[in-house]
Amino acid sequence: MExxxxxxxxxxxxVFFGAHLFSAFRTRGEGxxxxxxxxxxYMGLYSLLSIAGxxxxxxxxxxIKPTWFNFDTPPDWRRHVTMALMLPAMILIVAxxxxxxxxxxxxxxxPMLAAVKLWAFAHLxxxxxxxxxxxxxxxxxxxxxDRIVVKRRGDMGAAAAHPNVLGDLLSIAIGIALYLLLVYxxxxxxFGANVLxx
Numbered sequence: 001m002e003x004x005x006x007x008x009x010x011x012x013x014x015v016f017f018g019a020h021l022f023s024a025f026r027t028r029g030e031g032x033x034x035x036x037x038x039x040x041x042y043m044g045l046y047s048l049l050s051i052a053g054x055x056x057x058x059x060x061x062x063x064i065k066p067t068w069f070n071f072d073t074p075p076d077w078r079r080h081v082t083m084a085l086m087l088p089a090m091i092l093i094v095a096x097x098x099x100x101x102x103x104x105x106x107x108x109x110x111p112m113l114a115a116v117k118l119w120a121f122a123h124l125x126x127x128x129x130x131x132x133x134x135x136x137x138x139x140x141x142x143x144x145x146d147r148i149v150v151k152r153r154g155d156m157g158a159a160a161a162h163p164n165v166l167g168d169l170l171s172i173a174i175g176i177a178l179y180l181l182l183v184y185x186x187x188x189x190x191f192g193a194n195v196l197x198x
Contacts, residue, residue, distance in 0.1 A: 009060025009131070016053030017142055019046055024149045061135050062192070068130040078125040083183070083195060085122035089115045090182070091175030095167070098174075101158050102167025109157035110150060117143035 023046060026033055034042040092115035095104045108114050120140035127136060150157070188194040 005060045005063040007060075008056045009064055012053045012055070012057025012060060013134070013138060014053070015049055016057055017138060019049040019053065020142060020146070024146050028153070057135070061131055065129055065131040070129040071133075072128050074126050074128055079195070082122040082126045085118055085125075086182075087176070087179050089118040089122065090179040091171055092118070094175040094178065095171035098167045098171045100164035100167045101161040102165065102169075102171055103163040104168050104171055105158040106161050106163045110147065110155075111158075113143050113147050113150075116140075117147075 037045075091104070092108065092111040095102060095108070096110075096112035096115065098105065105111050116139055120136045120143060123132065123136045124140065127133070183195055
């Protein structure tokens with residue numbers, strides 16, 4: 001195994017979560033770096049760092065996962081729990097960006113954060129190797145931390161929105177479609193793991 005997979009993995013973690021933590025804890029209002037730079041340039045730089053960190057992190061993870069210490073083989077029933085948890089996670093991801101805003105987004109307030117926590121927890125149930133514990137554990141910790149930060153900041157997300165049931169119907173339909181596509185095709189193609197096989 002090439003040694004540069006390790007710096008790619010850990011460097012990607014640092015860059016990705018560093019950008020997200022900076023965004024979570026940065027000063028809002030007067031003195032906000034986003035206002036000083038301009039919203040467009042700030043979001044462009046933030047997106048560039050996030051994408052670069054994510055690609056490096058996932059690329060490094062794919063190569064070091066098979067070689068790192070595996071603590072145990074999880075019982076088979078956990079795979080079914082993971083697959084069950086991923087369905088609402090996919091619906092929440094879609095609901096986070098759906099227009100019109102539905103009752104799901106209004107109730108959850110921050111559906112993307114909820115989806116990240118659900119996704120990370122579900123994958124921790126079935127991945128008991130060291131690289132996976134670091135990767136998915138980092139996402140879970142960040143999801144919990146970021147939710148605490150936005151709550152303390154008074155960010156109510158979509159709580160004040162006027163929901164439309166069409167947003168929920170679209171979120172559920174698209175979320176189910178993406179879930180089925182992921183299970184039957186994309187998860188194996190993108191990540192080399194067929195979730196339908198034991």
